[in-house]
Amino acid sequence: MRLPEHIIPAHYDLMIHANLTTLTFGGTTQIEITASEPTSTIILHSHHLQVSKATLRKGGGERQAEEPLRVLENPPQEQIALLASEPLVVGLPYTIVIDYTGNLSESFHGFYKSTYRTKEGEVRVLASTQFEPTAARMAFPCFDEPAFKASFLIKIRREPRHLAISNMPLVKSVIVAEGLIEDHFDVTVKMSTYLVAFIVSDFKSVSKMTKSGVKVSVYAVPDKINQADYALDAAVTLLEFYEDYFNIPYPLPKQDLAAIPDFQSGAMENWGLTTYRESSLLFDAEKSSASSKLGITMTVSHELAHQWFGNLVTMEWWNDLWLNEGFAKFMEFVSVSVTHPELKVEEYFFGKCFDAMEVDALNSSHPVSTPVENPAQIQEMFDEVSYEKGACILNMLRDYLGADAFKSGIVKYLQKYSYKNTKNEDLWNSMASICPTDDTQHMDGFCSRGEHSSSTVHWRREGLDVKTMMNTWTLQKGFPLITITVRGRNVHVKQEYYVKGVADAPETGLLWHVPLTFITSKSDAVQRFLLKTRTDVLILPEEVEWIKFNVGMNGYYIVHYEDDGWDSLTGLLKGTHTAISSNDRASLINNAFQLVSIGKLSIEKALDLTLYLKHETEIMPVFQGLNELIPMYKLMEKREMNEVETQFKAFLIRLLRGLIDKQTWTDEGSVSERMLRSQLLLLACVRKYQPCVQKAEGYFRQWQEAGGNLSLPNDVTLAVFAVGAQTLEGWDFLYSKYQSSLSSTEKNQIEFALCISQNKEKLQWLLDQSFKGDVIKTQEFPDILRAIGRNPVGYPLAWQFLRENWNKLVQKFELGSNSIAYMVTGTTNQFSTRARLEEVKEFFSSLKENGSQLRCVQQTIETIEENIRWMDKNFDKIKAWLQNEQLNLL
Ligand SMILES: [Zn+2]
Numbered sequence: 076m077r078l079p080e081h082i083i084p085a086h087y088d089l090m091i092h093a094n095l096t097t098l099t100f101g102g103t104t105q106i107e108i109t110a111s112e113p114t115s116t117i118i119l120h121s122h123h124l125q126v127s128k129a130t131l132r133k134g135g136g137e138r139q140a141e142e143p144l145r146v147l148e149n150p151p152q153e154q155i156a157l158l159a160s161e162p163l164v165v166g167l168p169y170t171i172v173i174d175y176t177g178n179l180s181e182s183f184h185g186f187y188k189s190t191y192r193t194k195e196g197e198v199r200v201l202a203s204t205q206f207e208p209t210a211a212r213m214a215f216p217c218f219d220e221p222a223f224k225a226s227f228l229i230k231i232r233r234e235p236r237h238l239a240i241s242n243m244p245l246v247k248s249v250i251v252a253e254g255l256i257e258d259h260f261d262v263t264v265k266m267s268t269y270l271v272a273f274i275v276s277d278f279k280s281v282s283k284m285t286k287s288g289v290k291v292s293v294y295a296v297p298d299k300i301n302q303a304d305y306a307l308d309a310a311v312t313l314l315e316f317y318e319d320y321f322n323i324p325y326p327l328p329k330q331d332l333a334a335i336p337d338f339q340s341g342a343m344e345n346w347g348l349t350t351y352r353e354s355s356l357l358f359d360a361e362k363s364s365a366s367s368k369l370g371i372t373m374t375v376s377h378e379l380a381h382q383w384f385g386n387l388v389t390m391e392w393w394n395d396l397w398l399n400e401g402f403a404k405f406m407e408f409v410s411v412s413v414t415h416p417e418l419k420v421e422e423y424f425f426g427k428c429f430d431a432m433e434v435d436a437l438n439s440s441h442p443v444s445t446p447v448e449n450p451a452q453i454q455e456m457f458d459e460v461s462y463e464k465g466a467c468i469l470n471m472l473r474d475y476l477g478a479d480a481f482k483s484g485i486v487k488y489l490q491k492y493s494y495k496n497t498k499n500e501d502l503w504n505s506m507a508s509i510c511p512t513d514d515t516q517h518m519d520g521f522c523s524r525g526e527h528s529s530s531t532v533h534w535r536r537e538g539l540d541v542k543t544m545m546n547t548w549t550l551q552k553g554f555p556l557i558t559i560t561v562r563g564r565n566v567h568v569k570q571e572y573y574v575k576g577v578a579d580a581p582e583t584g585l586l587w588h589v590p591l592t593f594i595t596s597k598s599d600a601v602q603r604f605l606l607k608t609r610t611d612v613l614i615l616p617e618e619v620e621w622i623k624f625n626v627g628m629n630g631y632y633i634v635h636y637e638d639d640g641w642d643s644l645t646g647l648l649k650g651t652h653t654a655i656s657s658n659d660r661a662s663l664i665n666n667a668f669q670l671v672s673i674g675k676l677s678i679e680k681a682l683d684l685t686l687y688l689k690h691e692t693e694i695m696p697v698f699q700g701l702n703e704l705i706p707m708y709k710l711m712e713k714r715e716m717n718e719v720e721t722q723f724k725a726f727l728i729r730l731l732r733g734l735i736d737k738q739t740w741t742d743e744g745s746v747s748e749r750m751l752r753s754q755l756l757l758l759a760c761v762r763k764y765q766p767c768v769q770k771a772e773g774y775f776r777q778w779q780e781a782g783g784n785l786s787l788p789n790d791v792t793l794a795v796f797a798v799g800a801q802t803l804e805g806w807d808f809l810y811s812k813y814q815s816s817l818s819s820t821e822k823n824q825i826e827f828a829l830c831i832s833q834n835k836e837k838l839q840w841l842l843d844q845s846f847k848g849d850v851i852k853t854q855e856f857p858d859i860l861r862a863i864g865r866n867p868v869g870y871p872l873a874w875q876f877l878r879e880n881w882n883k884l885v886q887k888f889e890l891g892s893n894s895i896a897y898m899v900t901g902t903t904n905q906f907s908t909r910a911r912l913e914e915v916k917e918f919f920s921s922l923k924e925n926g927s928q929l930r931c932v933q934q935t936i937e938t939i940e941e942n943i944r945w946m947d948k949n950f951d952k953i954k955a956w957l958q959n960e961q962l963n964l965l
Contacts, residue, residue: 076152076448076449077220077448078118078119078120078154078218078220078223079114079118080111081110081111081112081114082108082109082110082111082114082117082118082119082163082218083108083109083110083111083223084106084107084108084217084218084223084225085107085108085109085168085225085226086106086107086225086226086227086228087104087105087106087107087215087217087225087226087227087228088104088105088106088228088230089102089103089104089105089215089227089228089229089230089271090102090103090104090230090231090232090257091186091214091215091229091230091231091232091273092231092232092233092255093179093186093202093231093232093233093275095179095200095201095202095234095237095275098178098179098188098200099176099177099178099179100176100177100178100179100186100202100214101174101175101176101177102174102175102176102214102215103172103173103174103175104172104173104175104215104216104217105170105171105172105173106119106170106171106173106216106217106218106225107168107169107170108168108169108170108171109165109166109167109168109169110162110163110164110165110166110167110169111165111166112165113162113163113164113165114162114163115158115159115160115161115162115163116156116157116158116159117144117156117157117158117159117163117171118154118155118156118157119154119155119157119216119217119218119219120153120154120155120209120211120212120216120217120218120219121148121153121154121155121175121212121216121217122150122153122185122210122212122213123177123178123180123185123213124175124176124177124212124213124215124216125175125176125177126146126148126155126173126174126175126216127174127175127176128143128172128173128174129143129144129145129146129157129171129172129173129174130142130143130144130171130172131143131144131157131159131169131170131171131172132169132170132171132172133167133169134167134168139170142159142160144157144158144159144171145157145158146158153209153212153450155216157171157173173216175215175216177213177214179202180213181887182339182886182887182888182889183205183337183338183339183854183887183888184205184206184210184213184339184889185204185205185206185210185213185214186202186203186204186213186214186273187202187203187204187205187337188200188201188202188337189201189202189203189335189336189337189338190336190337191296191336193296193297193298194298194817199277199296201237201274201275201276201277201278201335201336202274202275202276203272203273203274203275203276203333203335203350204271204272204273204274204345204350205338205339205343205350206268206269206270206271206272206345207269207270207343207344208269208393208450208453208454208456208457209269209450209453210269211268211269211271212268214271217268218268219268219269220267220268220392221267221268221269221389221390221391221392221393221496222267222389222391222392222496223267223268224265224266224267224389224494224495224496225265225266225268226262226263226264226265226266227242227262227263227266227271228259228260228262228263229241229242229243229260229263229271229273230257230258230259230260231257231258231260231273231275232251232255232256232257232258233255233256233258233275234254234255234256235254235256236277237275237276237277238258238275238276238277238278239258239273239274239275240273240274240278240294240331240333240348241258241260241272241273241274241347241348242260242263242266242270242271242272242273242327242345242346242347242348243260243261243262243263243327243328243329243347244260244261244290244328244329245258245259245260245261246259246260246261247259261328263327263346263347264326264327264346264494265494266346266386266389266494267386267389270344270345270346270385270386271345272343272345272346272347272348272350273348274294274333274335274348274350276294276296277296277297278294278295278296278297278300278333279294279295279296279297279300280292280293280294280295280300280303280331281293281300281303281304281307282307283307283308283311284311285311285314285315285318285325286315287315287318287324287325288328289314289325289327289328289329289330290328290329290330291307291310291311291314291329291330291331291332292307292329292330292331292332293306293307293310293331293332293333293334293356294331294332294333294334295333295334295353295356295357296334296336298817299334299353299357299817302357302358302359302363302817302818303334303356303357304358305358305360305368305371306332306356306357306358306371306375307332309371309372309375309376309414309415310330310332310375310379312414312415313375313376313379313410313411313414314330314379314382316410316413316414317379317380317382317383317406317410320409320410320482321383321485321486321489322486322490323383323387323486323489323490323493325382326387327346327347329347330347330348330349330379330382331347331348331349332349332350332351332356332375332378333348333349333350333351333356334351334352334353334355334356334357335350335351335352335353336353336852337852337853337854338350338351338352338353338355338854339854339888339892339894340352340457340893340894341355341374342355342356342374342375342377342378343378344377344378344381344382344385344386344403346382346386349375349378349379349381351374351375351378352854353819354367354370354819354820354822354823355370355371355374356371356374356375357371357819358371359817359818359819359820359821361786361818362786362789362818362820362821363789363818363819363820364749364753364789364790364792364793364820364824365742365746365749365750365753365789365790366746366749366750366753367819367820368418368746369418369420369423369746369750372411372415372418373407373411373420376406376407376410376411376414377403377404377406377407378403379410380402380403380406380407380410381399381403383489384398384399384402384403384406384489385398385399385400385402385403387489387493387494388488388489388492388493388495388496388497389495389496389497390496390497390498391496391497391498392447393447393453393456394444394445394446394447394456395444395497395498395499396456396457396461397443397444397460397461397462397464397465397549398465398497398499398502400457400461400462400465401443401461401462401464401465401466401468401469402465402466402469402485404427404462404463404465404466405465405466405469405470407420407466408420408421408423408424408466408470417745417746418746419745419746419747422657422658422694422695422747423695424466424470425467425627425628425629425658425661425662425695426661426695426698426699427462427463427466427467428463428464428467428470428628428631429665429699429702430459430463431459431460431462431463431464431467431631432464432554432631432633432669433459434458434459434460434934435459435460435464435552435553435554436553436554436573436574436575436669437574437575437933437934437937437938438574438933438937439930439933439934439937440460440552440553441460441552441930442460442549442550442551442552443460443461443464443465443468443548443549443550444499444549444550450889450890450891451889451890451891451929452891453891454889454890454891454892454893455891455896455929455930455931457892457893458893458896458930460552464631467631468545468548468549468631470629471548471590471629471630471631472506472541472545474590474592474629474630475590475603475605476506476539476541481506484505484506484541485502485505485506487505488501488502488505488506491505499546499549499550500542503541503542503545503546504542506541506542506545507539507540507541507542543588544588544590544605547586547587547588548587548631551585551587553572553573553574553585554573554587554631554632554633555570555571555572555573555585555587555589555632555633556570556571556572556573556632556633556634556635556669556673557569557570557589557591557606557624557625557632557633557634557635558570558571558634558635558637559622559624559634559635559636559637559640560637560638560640561619561622561636561637561638561640563618564614564615564616564617564618565612565613565614565615566612566613566614566615566622567610567611567612568591568604568606568610568611568612568613569609569610570586570587570589570606570609570610570632571609572585573633573669573673574673575669575672575673575937575941576672576673576937576940576941576944576945577673578673578674578675586607586608586609587606587632588605588606588607589605589606589607589630589632590603590604590605590630591603591604591605591606591624591625591630592604592624592625592626592627592629592630593622593623593624593625593626594622594623594626594655595615595619595621595622595623596619596620596621596622596647597615597616597617597619601626620643620647621640621643621644621646621647622636622640623644623655623659623663625662626656626659627656627658627659628658628659628661628662633665633666633669633670634666635666635670635675635676641667641676641680641684642680644663644684645680645683645684645687648660648663648684648687649686649687652687652690652691657693657694657695657696658695660691660693660695660696661695661696661698661699662699663684664684664685664696664699664700664703665699665702665703667680667681667684668681668703671945671949672941672945674948677952678948678949678952678953678956679952679956681703682953682956682960685700685703685704685730686730686960688700688730688731689730689731689733690733691734692734692737693747694747694748694750694751697731697734697751697755698751698754700730701727701754701758704723704727705727706905707723707953708720708723708724708727709865709905710905710907710942710945710946711723711946711950712867713867713870713905713906713907713908713911714907714908714946716950719950719953719954719957722954722957722958722961723953723957724762726957726960726961727758727762728758728759728762728764731755731758731759732764734755735755735756735758735759735764735767736766738752738755738756739752740756740770740774740788740790740791741788741790741791742788742789742790749789749790752790752791753789753790753791753792753793753794756771756790756791756793756794757793757794757797759794760794760795760797760798761797761831767794768798771791771794771795771797771798771799772798772799774787774791774795775795775796775798775799775805778795778799779799779805779808783808783811783812789820792821792824793824793827793828796809796824796825796827796828797827797828797831799828800828800829800831800832801832801833803834803837806829806832806834806837809825809828809829810825810829812825813825813826813829813851814850826851826855826858826859826862827862829841830859830862830863830866830869831862831866832866832868832869833866833868834868835868835869835872838863838866838868838869838872839872841859841863842856842859842860842863842872842873842876845859845860846876846880846883853887857888857894857897857898857901860873860876860877860898860901860902861873861897861898861901861902864901864902864903864905865901865905870902870905873901873902874902874903874914877898877899877902878918881922881925881926882925884898885925885926890925890926890929891929895929895931896929896930896931896934899929899931899932899935900931900934900935900938903915903935903939904934904935904938904939904942905942906939906942907939907942907943907945907946908943909943911939912936912939912940912943915935915936915939916936919932919936
């Protein structure tokens with residue numbers, strides 16, 4: 076599948092003519108190459124393009140000789156071979172010239188068609204690109220691997236009513252024929268093919284300059300350009316932050332951010348022209364939610380971080396995708412915590428680690444750095460392990476080295492490898508010769524400790540070996556379970572490989588270098604200890620009542636407290652839960668339930684621990700509690716265990732009633748307070764908590780009577796719509812507002828409400844229509860399918876729909892893509908019966924090479940097996956515990 080390395084492209088000259096009426100395009104690609112070995116065969120990528128002519132030019136300037144090339148196609152490998160009559164001379168410059176045509180793609184990748192409807196109802200067409208990871212070859216023949224960096228001169232032909240944008244600023248426009256204009260863009264810096272981008276549209280834009288003179292613009296469809304201001308300001312602030320933080324100027328004169336009406340993922344970091352789903356970029360000051368503000372800020376921050384991590388310095392091959400994505404994810408938190416402190420993003424960071432652990436705890440997980448070859452395998456790298464785990468282990472390293480030392484290491488890395496490609500070890504080598512923050516570096520490169528360092532800090536004496544330590548996190552899958560046993564002043568620590576559902580960890584020999592941190596009842600100063608061996612012992616200065624490891628959840632591991640360790644911590648939470656941070660509280664909730672899964676902690680003890688949530692007011696512990704408790708009744712819903720299911724749902728509302736009752740029906744407070752309010756009111760209304768339902772019904776009536784033009788407090792809208800959608804009339808009214816709304820937040824809120832209907836015909840209609848893409852965009856289909864897959868009435872429909880339309884879905888969303896994984900797990904991973912397990916296994920194995928080998932299939936099978944085991948083991952206990960809990964309340 077890989078291209079030979081002896082033909083090296085240096086520069087591309089691209090001319091592309093997009094015809095938005097016939098939905099076709101044609102182009103000429105000229106590539107300047109040199110050969111490092113004498114060969115007469117030039118192999119490069121081309122996919123779904125009709126090559127009409129290929130020639131080879133020798134030499135430069137006036138004295139060029141031209142020779143036709145024979146073209147051989149190899150569609151399964153997405154390659155073409157150009158055959159010259161004699162071998163190329165090593166080191167001489169050649170230019171290959173290829174004329175070709177193609178159709179605008181009907182999917183979301185390559186050079187693809189997108190449409191939108193104006194306020195007046197007119198449908199307009201535009202064409203945009205999405206090349207990462209392997210779709211540049213669908214727009215022009217190229218050496219489509221990240222290590223083949225080259226410069227690009229791009230020319231786009233278009234009609235006068237459209238405009239074209241690309242990576243670089245427009246240099247000039249020439250009229251090439253009646254009604255046909257050719258835009259010439261400036262030459263790019265050296266970059267990978269997957270970062271090339273161009274858009275032909277009738278977008279409008281708004282612009283601002285950064286302090287260093289970079290022109291930042293946001294592009295959107297004309298009716299929504301008034302929603303561009305928030306992202307524009309955020310982009311200017313963030314770009315200025317990164318120039319300062321990385322100490323490397325942004326190398327291009329401009330940065331455009333474009334909102335594309337049809338977009339598969341959230342956004343894409345094309346150099347100088349980042350592209351976004353509309354909901355990830357456009358902010359409507361009236362209607363957008365607090366979570367959408369947070370989401371847009373994080374997404375813009377992510378794409379701009381890529382302009383350095385990914386664009387300037389690129390992974391050599393997709394096996395190290397995490398060097399792009401883990402970093403960009405991590406930088407979201409580093410940058411936004413400084414540029415937008417009011418969003419308090421540091422509070423949310425560890426949630427990413429739990430997301431990663433969810434899949435990383437399965438046997439089907441993979442190391443952060445994993446060999447991949449074909450496009451489907453490459454697509455599969457865009458997962459929680461590359462993004463979230465990557466970010467979490469970087470955060471752990473930063474906590475270990477100190478923020479300043481960490482920063483100086485990554486700056487060194489970016490400077491050294493600018494315009495080049497890297498592997499895992501290049502990063503660690505850049506980190507190797509730096510000292511922890513409170514140490515000083517000597518001329519000889521050794522670090523020495525500051526005077527007040529604590530003696531528990533073992534690693535400083537042993538010196539830093541970042542590479543050996545980090546290899547244990549990137550080259551082996553999964554994460555360790557740390558078991559703590561306290562005997563007087565002695566703390567025994569033990570590490571083992573954690574696999575979900577497996578009581579006794581398999582003897583894998585996996586061992587991590589774990590930077591442990593802890594606090595105790597006697598000291599809230601963070602103590603540190605690097606655990607490199609299977610077991611070790613720490614000695615405390617005095618005996619303690621409780622000890623909490625993984626302070627602030629900065630480490631990528633979970634912790635079990637032997638003997639009465641959990642009882643002490645549960646006692647602490649029930650007494651004064653604020654003695655430890657909200658991150659620590661949330662991590663205790665998470666870890667307790669992880670331990671239930673492997674039988675180290677009883678379900679009763681884990682549930683007892685959640686009872687403290689009666690007094691909790693912070694967003695993350697509450698969300699973590701919901702993340703653990705809601706899936707339990709979801710499993711019951713799919714087993715028809717009505718009585719206990721109802722009792723469990725009632726327990727959940729009882730647990731949070733105090734906090735629910737405290738919520739005002741307004742938009743007051745910080746972003747996290749507002750997000751908490753929105754989710755709590757939704758939960759209360761969906762679980763039919765009457766005070767909530769009645770209020771929501773009242774609001775819905777008023778809103779409907781005002782023709783949907785009444786502006787409701789945003790934080791309550793989701794709950795109000797969810798209640799409104801329960802009647803057929805309300806559902807229809809919501810749908811009519813969906814069609815005319817220009818606000819992404821409002822559309823998403825309505826969409827969610829429509830999907831929780833209990834009416835099967837309506838649910839089936841949503842699946843059909845979003846799949847078709849006329850009145851509901853196909854980009855919404857994965858979310859709709861998943862939401863209906865979570866609906867107790869709708870899940871059989873969703874599962875049926877996925878099976879019946881598998882081939883078309885894979886064509887549209889690509890085999891191995893995150894969207895496909897999201898749909899597979901969204902429709903199946905809450906199954907908890909053997910019959911469903913057999914259905915899932917049978918269906919996916921029947922797909923053969925068209926899906927049976929996908930990692931998401933293994934993940935979902937493993938998860939269903941665990942669900943079955945979990946229910947068999949815990950269901951009766953939950954039933955008994957609930958009765959007890961009720962008695963206790965009487
Ligand atoms: Zn990214």
